[in-house]
């Protein structure tokens with residue numbers, strides 16, 4: 001139901017429809033417990049441009065295909081990252097690539113891009129193969145009929161791949177420690193991003209202590225990686241540089257090297273951004289596959305065929321890739337993207353004041369029936385056909401698009417291909433697709449408990 005709008009919220013003009021203060025109060029529990037559901041409700045009630053009754057900063061949700069495109073691509077330079085969401089994340093990652101605002105980002109992205117160069121990505125294939133071989137061994141040894149949390153395996157596997165590829169480090173040995181530290185730091189970050197007024201970091205509240213402990217653990221992991229790399233560097237057999245080498249050697253246009261702090265920030269950024277995202281997508285993939293034995297057989301068949309003919313690769317397994325894309329459409333791990341308008345703009349005819357907070361959600365844009373056919377239906381083969389490319393934004397779009405996009409496809413598709421060829425998954429009696437919990441990524445609430453059996 002649409003409410004009558006006042007002309008302004010404490011001096012900030014009202015320029016688009018949206019809920020009023022009392023509506024927000026009524027939805028307080030929803031905002032806290034499931035902010036994505038609240039955003040969806042606002043979008044479905046008020047339309048593609050919604051203004052919330054918040055004066056500082058004026059806050060908008062944009063969910064029209066052309067509006068999202070304008071913020072990320074067309075007028076992308078007008079939208080910076082100095083938002084509450086990224087400031088909270090930077091408590092963990094510092095000024096790494098993901099959270100850096102425009103100036104710092106412009107200096108660092110060209111230094112880091114070479115690590116994701118296609119030639120280096122070919123090294124990802126053998127690394128992913130060896131990690132999946134390890135997972136196959138672990139799943140083989142699971143007692144028949146036992147229920148395992150597939151999510152934990154995906155988190156550990158994804159972390160191992162990131163560690164080996166980017167840093168030449170074996171993070172597998174203490175993967176639980178790093179994964180737990182990452183998830184628990186992010187929990188505090190999310191709580192902060194939802195409540196703007198929080199005690200400063202130096203006050204030892206339980207949340208701040210938890211954050212500090214997790215950040216210390218991540219710092220320790222970084223130090224041990226740097227130590228390991230400098231030992232390895234004395235007797236390297238390959239001259240292919242990894243991320244640590246690139247970061248240590250990199251200089252800016254004035255010839256300055258990155259400081260130890262900058263190197264630490266980039267490494268933690270990659271650990272945080274590079275493993276939970278891919279793991280979330282993979283966990284949802286298993287959650288959906290467990291409902292559909294026929295789809296498992298078909299995708300396993302495609303993988304088996306590729307192995308015997310052209311070879312296993314993302315290009316040679318279009319159905320697995322399409323299925324993975326459909327997972328990214330329906331469960332986009334990075335469900336929330338925020339920006340700050342640097343100067344005033346107009347979106348779909350609505351005035352956007354300078355300083356406004358812009359909220360975009362791939363999860364909502366992927367449900368917009370103005371561009372997607374039957375968006376509410378999961379269609380594994382959807383991406384084999386024409387689809388609205390510009391409105392498919394699991395990796396964002398424009399200048400700040402995900403640097404790890406190709407990496408994510410290689411890892412995601414190869415993990416699925418390797419495991420599907422060997423195993424079948426099903427829910428235990430009474431099990432069902434878990435609920436989504438929109439944290440930093442959309443996580444399956446309570447994990448993904450499945451029974452795994454060897455393919456007959």
Ligand code: HEM
Nearest residue numbers: 097098273274277278333334394395396400402403404408
């Ligand atoms: C399915 C997996 C992934 C998803 C869904 C995902 C999603 C995203 C999204 C939406 C953004 C843009 C955020 C914005 O515009 O504000 C982003 C940026 C970024 N991602 Fe990913 N990502 C994934 C995997 C990875 C991997 C594997 C890595 C590294 C190994 C990575 C590293 C980064 C970094 C460093 C940025 C910041 C790029 C910049 O601003 O220049 N991501 N990611």
